[in-house]
Amino acid sequence: MSMKYGTVHTIWANAGLDFTSIMKANVKAIILAGVYTLQSNRSRFKKYEVSAICPLCIADIEDTEHSPLQCSSTDTVRRPFITKLRTLLCDIDHEIENLVFSNKSVLLKVILDVSSPQISISIQAILLMEKIEAISTGVVYALHHRRCAKLDLASS
Ligand SMILES: [Zn+2]
Numbered sequence: 385m386s387m388k389y390g391t392v393h394t395i396w397a398n399a400g401l402d403f404t405s406i407m408k409a410n411v412k413a414i415i416l417a418g419v420y421t422l423q424s425n426r427s428r429f430k431k432y433e434v435s436a437i438c439p440l441c442i443a444d445i446e447d448t449e450h451s452p453l454q455c456s457s458t459d460t461v462r463r464p465f466i467t468k469l470r471t472l473l474c475d476i477d478h479e480i481e482n483l484v485f486s487n488k489s490v491l492l493k494v495i496l497d498v499s500s501p502q503i504s505i506s507i508q509a510i511l512l513m514e515k516i517e518a519i520s521t522g523v524v525y526a527l528h529h530r531r532c533a534k535l536d537l538a539s540s
Pocket of ligand 1: 439443444455456457
């Protein structure tokens with residue numbers, strides 16, 4: 385997570401003040417901080433006595449890339465947000481869209497932390513970051529909500 389002393393991270397700078405917006409931003413902040421409990425974390429924490437396989441699709445290890453970008457079980461949740469993000473970037477600059485969507489780690493970075501120094505400065509224009517933040521916070525929360533519902537966990 386990129387943080388500068390004395391500044392508010394873009395997650396919070398772009399979060400609304402209502403309870404739902406704060407809850408959505410909180411889920412994203414937990415994921416970004418690396419403390420969201422995915423199956424790969426559980427497996428590591430339990431000394432590999434628990435499987436790291438995604439409990440939703442049973443097709444791959446559930447880690448920080450699989451869950452937001454690849455899990456087939458949450459495709460229908462993810463797709464509209466990704467389409468919206470792609471359209472937004474394409475409308476700004478087709479090269480930026482290609483840059484983001486040709487590299488999964490860049491796409492993941494844009495979704496989880498668009499303010500990261502690893503992201504092209506052309507994407508970090510204030511108004512564009514606000515729009516990206518709104519889309520990415522929405523998809524992260526929607527995926528979290530779907531995951532909790534499928535695993536019968538209380539969504540918090
Ligand atoms: Zn999965």
